[in-house]
Amino acid sequence: MNEKHGSSPRASRKTTTEQPHERRAFLNLFAILFVVWVLLTESFNWQELTTGFIVSLGLSIFLRKSYIKLDIPPFTIKRLWYFIVYLVVLLVEIIKANFDVAYRIIHPKLPIKPGIVVIKTELKQDFAKMMLANSITLTPGTFTLDIIGDRLLIHWIYVRTEDTERATEMIGNKFEKYLKVIFS
Amino acid sequence: MLPLIGKIVTSSGVVFLLLGSLGVFRMPDVYNRLQAGTKCTTLGAFLTIVGVGIMEPAWFWKTLVIAVFILITNPISSHAIGRASKKSGVELCDRSVVDKSRDFEEYESNL
Numbered sequence: 001m002n003e004k005h006g007s008s009p010r011a012s013r014k015t016t017t018e019q020p021h022e023r024r025a026f027l028n029l030f031a032i033l034f035v036v037w038v039l040l041t042e043s044f045n046w047q048e049l050t051t052g053f054i055v056s057l058g059l060s061i062f063l064r065k066s067y068i069k070l071d072i073p074p075f076t077i078k079r080l081w082y083f084i085v086y087l088v089v090l091l092v093e094i095i096k097a098n099f100d101v102a103y104r105i106i107h108p109k110l111p112i113k114p115g116i117v118v119i120k121t122e123l124k125q126d127f128a129k130m131m132l133a134n135s136i137t138l139t140p141g142t143f144t145l146d147i148i149g150d151r152l153l154i155h156w157i158y159v160r161t162e163d164t165e166r167a168t169e170m171i172g173n174k175f176e177k178y179l180k181v182i183f184s
Numbered sequence: 185m186l187p188l189i190g191k192i193v194t195s196s197g198v199v200f201l202l203l204g205s206l207g208v209f210r211m212p213d214v215y216n217r218l219q220a221g222t223k224c225t226t227l228g229a230f231l232t233i234v235g236v237g238i239m240e241p242a243w244f245w246k247t248l249v250i251a252v253f254i255l256i257t258n259p260i261s262s263h264a265i266g267r268a269s270k271k272s273g274v275e276l277c278d279r280s281v282v283d284k285s286r287d288f289e290e291y292e293s294n295l
Contacts, residue, residue, distance in 0.1 A: 039249045042242075094227055098200055101223040105207035114216055115282035118291075137259035138226060143219055144259075145266045146288065149295055153288045155215045155266065162282045 024074075025067045029060040070127045079182050086178035090135055093174075097140040104157065115159040116145065119152050119168040121176060128183040135175045142171050190239030197231030200224045213277035214269045222262040229254050 037052035038044075060067075073079065104111055123129050133144040133152060141157035154171060161167055207220025230251045237247030276283055 036249065039245050042246060097223045098227040101207065101220055102200065102203045105203050105210055105220055105224075110210060110212075112211075112216060112279065114213075114276065114280045116215075116276065116280075116285050117282060118284045118288050133263065134256070134259040137222060137263055138255075140223075141219065143215075143222060143266060144263050145215075145270050145285075148288070148292050151288060151291055153270070153285060155219070157216060157219050159281050162284070164284075 022064055022068065026060050026064045028072070029064055029067045030056050033059055071125045072127060073183055082178050082181045086175065086182065089174065089178065090138065093135070093139040097138060100140040101157070111158070113158045115156055115162070117154050117156055117159065117162060117167045118164050119154055119172050120164060121150050121152060121168075121172055123150075123176065123179060123183060125183055128179050132172065132175055132179055136171060139171075139175075186241060187239050190235045190237075192235075193238055194232050194235030197228045197233075197235055200228035200231065204228055212279060214274050215266060215276065218262050218266050222258060226255060226258045229258070 033056035034052055037056060038049075041048045041052065121129060121132060123132060129147055129152075133147055136152070136154065137143045143155050144152055145155055146153040152172070154167070156167075156171075160170065201224065204220055204224025207224060208217050211217045211220050233247045233251045233254070237244040237251075270285065
């Protein structure tokens with residue numbers, strides 16, 4: 001009973017501080033949905049725009065709580081810059097990954113040395129971890145099987161090291177340094 | 185000029201898709217097959233779709249949105265398949281050199 005009394009004023013204060021946060025989430029989500037709508041319909045006809053406006057409005061009203069749960073950091077120039085660099089690095093890695101795997105497939109001896117290793121991450125937010133796991137899946141020869149806490153279970157098509165620290169350096173670090181700045 | 189570039193891009197995408205499907209046959213176990221399936225199909229599908237967009241410039245932005253969507257969702261689906269096979273106890277092939285999943289499970293139960 002006591003506990004309940006203690007927690008209720010804190011809860012009410014939390015909702016008042018969350019109000020502008022929620023409005024920001026709503027506006028961000030609305031902007032993203034509306035831009036995607038315009039890109040997909042590719043027309044500035046008022047009927048199309050009105051439909052897109054109503055659909056985006058409805059969706060962002062219903063989904064703003066889930067958007068807050070993603071915990072996407074506020075927009076800054078520095079974050080945008082790091083995000084662009086991250087995308088370029090990711091694109092290069094995707095192309096390298098494709099040639100790497102294609103080579104292993106064509107080679108008559110099938111040069112693979114598969115294994116499952118564990119790596120560590122310093123990222124805290126779930127969304128950041130998801131981006132890291134996705135990037136790892138898209139890069140040469142590695143792919144994420146599971147995440148728990150700060151560990152990632154990685155299947156590696158050609159195991160170069162079994163040590164957790166060294167594997168973290170080889171697999172995770174090239175993305176983690178950008179994601180750390182983006183989600184700091 | 186644009187249709188030619190589009191055709192080249194689409195054809196290279198098709199080559200990657202072909203290699204990916206070949207990899208699914210050649211690789212020895214689920215996880216390695218998923219590697220072939222994810223890597224090659226991601227770039228393959230990306231290039232095929234964007235190539236169509238280059239051939240028809242009016243569709244370019246639309247195809248780019250679709251391609252980015254594939255780029256985001258493809259790793260998630262293969263991760264889900266890989267995780268499900270690990271959880272249901274699919275064995276690694278004989279050529280595997282290391283399996284740290286036992287350590288990982290220990291870490292999970294200690295958490």
